[in-house]
Amino acid sequence: MSIAMPAPDQATLAKRDRIIAAMRAIVPGEGVIVDEAALRPWESDGLTAYRQPPMLVVLPETVEQVSAVLRWCHGEGVRVVPRGSGTSLSGGALPLADAVLLGMGKFKRVLDIDYEDRVAVVQPGVTNLAITQAVEGRGLYYAPDPSSQIACSIGGNVAENSGGVHCLKYGLTTNNVLGVELVLMDGEIVRLGGRHLDPGGLDLLGVIVGSEGLLGVVTEVTVRILPKPETARAVLVGFPDAEQAGACVAQVIAEGIIPAGMEMMDQPAIHAAEAFVKVGYPLDVGALLIVEVDGPAAECDHLIEEIARIAGTNGAVTTRVSQDEAERVAFWAGRKAAFPAVGRISPDYYCMDGTIPRRRLPEVLRRMEELSQKYGLGVANVFHAGDGNLHPLILYDANVPGELDRAEEFGNDILRLCVEVGGVLTGEHGVGIEKRDLMPEMFTEADLKQQQRVKCAFDPALLLNPGKVFPTLHRCAELGRMHVHHGALPHPELPRF
Amino acid sequence: MLEPRDAQDLRQIVADAASQGRKLELRGGGTRAGFGAPREVEVVSLRQIAGVVDYDPAELVLTVRPGTPLADVQALVAGQGQMLAFEPWGDADATIGGTVAASVAGSRRVTAGSARDHLLGLTAISGRGESFVAGAKVVKNVTGYDLPKLMAGSWGRLGAMIELTLKVLPRPRVTATMLATGLPPRAAHAAMACALGSNAEVSAAAHLSTGETLLRVAGFAPSVEARCMALPALMAGHCPLQRLTEEEAAPLWQRAMTGAELQGSVRWKVHLPPARAPELLERLAPLGAGWAMDWGGGLVWVTLDDPGTQVRDAAAALGGEATLIAAPQDMRATVPALQPRAAGVMALEQRVRRAFDPAGVFATGRFMEDADADQLSA
Numbered sequence: 001m002s003i004a005m006p007a008p009d010q011a012t013l014a015k016r017d018r019i020i021a022a023m024r025a026i027v028p029g030e031g032v033i034v035d036e037a038a039l040r041p042w043e044s045d046g047l048t049a050y051r052q053p054p055m056l057v058v059l060p061e062t063v064e065q066v067s068a069v070l071r072w073c074h075g076e077g078v079r080v081v082p083r084g085s086g087t088s089l090s091g092g093a094l095p096l097a098d099a100v101l102l103g104m105g106k107f108k109r110v111l112d113i114d115y116e117d118r119v120a121v122v123q124p125g126v127t128n129l130a131i132t133q134a135v136e137g138r139g140l141y142y143a144p145d146p147s148s149q150i151a152c153s154i155g156g157n158v159a160e161n162s163g164g165v166h167c168l169k170y171g172l173t174t175n176n177v178l179g180v181e182l183v184l185m186d187g188e189i190v191r192l193g194g195r196h197l198d199p200g201g202l203d204l205l206g207v208i209v210g211s212e213g214l215l216g217v218v219t220e221v222t223v224r225i226l227p228k229p230e231t232a233r234a235v236l237v238g239f240p241d242a243e244q245a246g247a248c249v250a251q252v253i254a255e256g257i258i259p260a261g262m263e264m265m266d267q268p269a270i271h272a273a274e275a276f277v278k279v280g281y282p283l284d285v286g287a288l289l290i291v292e293v294d295g296p297a298a299e300c301d302h303l304i305e306e307i308a309r310i311a312g313t314n315g316a317v318t319t320r321v322s323q324d325e326a327e328r329v330a331f332w333a334g335r336k337a338a339f340p341a342v343g344r345i346s347p348d349y350y351c352m353d354g355t356i357p358r359r360r361l362p363e364v365l366r367r368m369e370e371l372s373q374k375y376g377l378g379v380a381n382v383f384h385a386g387d388g389n390l391h392p393l394i395l396y397d398a399n400v401p402g403e404l405d406r407a408e409e410f411g412n413d414i415l416r417l418c419v420e421v422g423g424v425l426t427g428e429h430g431v432g433i434e435k436r437d438l439m440p441e442m443f444t445e446a447d448l449k450q451q452q453r454v455k456c457a458f459d460p461a462l463l464l465n466p467g468k469v470f471p472t473l474h475r476c477a478e479l480g481r482m483h484v485h486h487g488a489l490p491h492p493e494l495p496r497f
Numbered sequence: 498m499l500e501p502r503d504a505q506d507l508r509q510i511v512a513d514a515a516s517q518g519r520k521l522e523l524r525g526g527g528t529r530a531g532f533g534a535p536r537e538v539e540v541v542s543l544r545q546i547a548g549v550v551d552y553d554p555a556e557l558v559l560t561v562r563p564g565t566p567l568a569d570v571q572a573l574v575a576g577q578g579q580m581l582a583f584e585p586w587g588d589a590d591a592t593i594g595g596t597v598a599a600s601v602a603g604s605r606r607v608t609a610g611s612a613r614d615h616l617l618g619l620t621a622i623s624g625r626g627e628s629f630v631a632g633a634k635v636v637k638n639v640t641g642y643d644l645p646k647l648m649a650g651s652w653g654r655l656g657a658m659i660e661l662t663l664k665v666l667p668r669p670r671v672t673a674t675m676l677a678t679g680l681p682p683r684a685a686h687a688a689m690a691c692a693l694g695s696n697a698e699v700s701a702a703a704h705l706s707t708g709e710t711l712l713r714v715a716g717f718a719p720s721v722e723a724r725c726m727a728l729p730a731l732m733a734g735h736c737p738l739q740r741l742t743e744e745e746a747a748p749l750w751q752r753a754m755t756g757a758e759l760q761g762s763v764r765w766k767v768h769l770p771p772a773r774a775p776e777l778l779e780r781l782a783p784l785g786a787g788w789a790m791d792w793g794g795g796l797v798w799v800t801l802d803d804p805g806t807q808v809r810d811a812a813a814a815l816g817g818e819a820t821l822i823a824a825p826q827d828m829r830a831t832v833p834a835l836q837p838r839a840a841g842v843m844a845l846e847q848r849v850r851r852a853f854d855p856a857g858v859f860a861t862g863r864f865m866e867d868a869d870a871d872q873l874s875a
Binding site: 114115116117118119139140160161163167168171172174175184188189190191192194195196197198199200201202203204205206207209210211227228229230250253254255256257258295296297298299301302303355356357358359384387388389422423424425426427428429430431435439442443444446447448450451453454455456457458469480482 | 602611614633634639647650654727768850855
C-alpha cells in the first residue's frame with residue numbers, strides 16, 4: 001500500500017452537492033450513484049489491494065451525455081476517472097476521493113457488423129468475448145483474447161492495449177482496431193480512423209490505444225474481425241528445467257514457426273494448476289510448455305510434427321499431442337486456471353507482468369528464486385513464452401502484517417530485473433498506479449516529459465484519470481518551456497551539399 | 498543540405514534551429530522529396546546516421562539507424578530467413594527511416610499490418626532538440642504512451658528518429674499466387690473479400706485494371722499446397738483460378754503494390770473501406786483514370802491527367818481518403834497532400850505536433866496544415 005494518490009481537492013469535495021445536481025441534470029434517473037453503500041462496489045478494480053470509494057459514479061448512456069459530463073467537469077475543474085468493466089490488474093480504474101467515476105457499462109450495443117469487409121462497430125461497454133459471439137455464426141472472431149475476456153470491455157481493451165495468449169501471432173488491441181469515437185476532457189467529440197486502413201495525418205488512434213484512460217473517453221470502437229482458423233491443435237511438452245524449455249521456444253521461432261500460443265509454466269504453477277483442474281499435467285518436470293498452432297489442418301499437422309521434433313532435440317521428457325478438441329481444451333484448462341489455482345494454495349497472490357528478451361529467461365528465473373528467498377515469499381510463474389511476457393505470481397497473506405508490503409517490494413524488484421535485462425515493466429496489464437513509481441526505471445525524465453506533453457495536447461488541465469501512469473505530475477505550462485540556445489553558429493564544420 | 502554524422506550533431510542542429518526560429522526538413526533517401534507542397538527549406542539528411550545497432554533474430558527484434566538503406570535491411574533479415582512483415586518497398590535510395598516515417602507498406606499490409614504495427618521502439622530527437630526514448634526493444638510492451646505509433650507515418654513532423662527497433666518475422670518458406678482473369682472490379686472485390694474472409698489464410702489480394710486478380714498464399718509447403726488446392730472450391734461461386742509461378746506473379750504484385758506503371762501526371766493513393774472500391778472506380782472511370790487495387794480493395798492507386806480534386810471528393814464520399822502522391826508543382830502548391838480531417842482532429846494533431854515541436858522547426862509548409870505555425874513562438 002505504498003503508492004500515494006493525488007491529495008483530494010478540498011474545494012471539489014466542498015461542492016459535491018452541486019456536482020451531483022449537475023450530473024443528475026445531464027444523466028437522469030439512476031445513472032448517478034451517490035450513497036456511501038452504493039459507492040462501495042466501485043471502490044476498486046482488478047488490483048484489489050487498492051481501494052478508494054469515488055466521490056460519485058456517473059453512468060451515461062449516450063455520447064452526448066459523456067460529452068456534457070466531461071464539459072461540465074472541465075469547466076468546474078473536477079477530475080474524472082473513466083472505467084470500463086473494472087478488470088484492470090494495474091489499478092487503471094482506481095477511483096479518486098474527489099473525482100467522478102465515469103462508468104461506461106451502459107454502452108452495450110453492437111452497432112454494425114460488415115461481414116464482407118470483416119469489420120465490427122461496437123460500443124465500448126461490449127465485452128471482448130461478446131464481439132466474437134456476435135460474429136462467430138459466420139465463422140469470424142475478434143482475435144485479442146485477454147484472460148478476462150468474458151468480463152472485460154472493448155473500451156477498456158482500447159485503454160489498456162490488451163493482449164492475450166494469441167497476441168504473438170495476431171497482435172494486441174492496437175493491431176486490431178481501425179477507429180474510435182472519442183470524447184476529450186473539454187467535451188469535444190472527435191472520430192479517429194474509420195473503417196479503412198492507415199489514415200493519413202498523425203496516428204492519433206495509435207496513441208489513444210494503450211493510453212490508460214488519460215487522453216479521452218472512448219464511446220465507439222471499430223475493430224477488424226478475422227476468419228476463424230479451420231483447426232487448432234496443441235502439444236504439451238515437459239522439460240527438466242526452464243532453460244531447456246526456453247531453448248525449445250527459441251528454436252521453434254528460429255525455424256520460422258509463429259505458434260498461435262506458446263505458454264510456459266514453472267513447477268509451482270504446474271502443481272497448483274494440476275491440483276485444481278486435474279488435466280494430467282506431468283508433475284515431475286521443471287517446466288511445461290503448451291504450444292498451440294492454428295490454421296488449415298494440413299498446416300497444423302505439419303507444424304505439430306515439427307514442434308514435437310524440436311522439443312525432442314531440446315531434452316523434452318514428455319510430449320503429448322492433442323488428439324481432439326476436448327484434449328486441446330484440457331491442455332489449456334490448467335493454464336487458464338493458473339491464477340485461481342494459485343489462489344487455492346495461497347491466501348493472496350500478486351500478479352506481475354514484465355516482459356524480457358526470451359534468452360534471459362533462465363537468468364531471470366534464477367534471480368527471481370533468490371528474491372523469493374530474500375523476501376520469504378513463494379512465487380509461481382506462468383509465462384507467455386513466445387513473446388517474453390512473464391507473469392510471476394507472488395504468494396502472500398494480506399492478513400499477516402507486512403506481507404503485502406513485502407509482496408509489493410518483491411514485485412518491484414522483479415520488474416526492475418526485467419528492465420535491467422533489457423525488458424519492460426508491463427507487457428499487457430498497463431502501468432496504472434501499480435507500476436507508476438517504477439517508470440523512472442525504464443524512462444528518463446526527458447522521456448517521461450515528452451509523453452506528458454502528449455497528455456497536455458489532449459487534456460491540458462490534467463483532469464482525466466490523474467495519478468495514473470506518471471510518477472510526477474508536471475503542469476503543462478512548465479512542460480512547454482524551452483531552453484533557448486544563444487549565439488551558436490549553425491554548424492560551420494558540417495559538410496553541405 | 499546538412500548531413501549530421503551522428504545523433505549529437507543532429508541534436509545540436511535541431512536545437513539551434515529551434516532557438517533561431519529556422520525550419521528544417523528531415524530527409525532519408527530523398528525518394529519522396531517531391532511529395533507535398535513545393536517549399537524552400539533547409540534539408541537535414543539522415544543518411545549518415547546509418548548502420549545496424551543490434552539484430553537478434555531469435556528475439557524477432559532489429560534495431561537500426563534511420564539512414565540505413567532499406568535494401569540493406571531487407572537483405573540482412575532475409576539472410577536469417579526473416580522479413581519486415583509490412584513488406585516495405587522503395588527505390589534503391591530509400592532508407593529504413595524514411596520508409597517508416599512515410600508509412601510505406603506493401604501488399605501484405607492487409608493481413609500483417611503496416612509500419613506502425615512493427616515499430617516497437619525508438620530513440621528520437623524532438624523539435625526541442627531533446628533526445629527521448631519511447632517503446633522498447635521487446636515484442637510485447639504497453640509501458641507508457643505508444644509514441645512509436647505517432648512517429649511512424651509522421652513524415653518527420655514530430656522529430657528525427659535516430660534509432661528504430663522493428664519487429665521482424667519469419668519469412669514464409671513458400672509463396673504461391675493464384676490468378677483469376679477477366680473479372681470486372683465489383684466481381685473482383687467480391688472474390689478478394691471471399692478469399693480474405695476464408696480460412697485458406699490468403700495473405701494478400703490485389704486486382705489490376707488489366708483484369709488480373711491475384712491471391713497470395715504463403716507459409717510452409719504442405720500448408721501452401723493444401724490451401725492452393727482448396728481455394729478453387731472456396732472460390733467456385735466467383736471465378737476459376739490458376740496457379741502462377743513466382744516469376745510470373747512478381748511483376749503483377751509489383752504493379753498492384755506500387756501503382757508504378759500507371760500513366761498520368763497526377764497520382765493519388767486512396768485508402769477506403771474495400772467494399773467501396775468498385776464504386777470509386779465507377780465514379781472515376783468517366784474521367785479516364787488509371788488504377789490498380791491492393792489490400793483487397795482497401796488501397797486504390799489512381800492516376801489522372803486532370804489537376805482537379807475529384808478523386809479526393811469521391812474517396813471522402815465513400816468513407817475513405819485520398820493522398821496526393823505526385824502532381825505538377827502548381828497543383829501541389831494548392832492541393833494539400835493529405836486529405837483534410839475534421840477541424841477538431843486537425844486542431845488536435847496541431848497540438849500534438851507542438852507537443853514535440855513547439856517552435857515549429859519541422860512545420861515546413863509541406864503539408865499546408867501549419868498556417869499558424871509561424872506565429873507560434875518558442
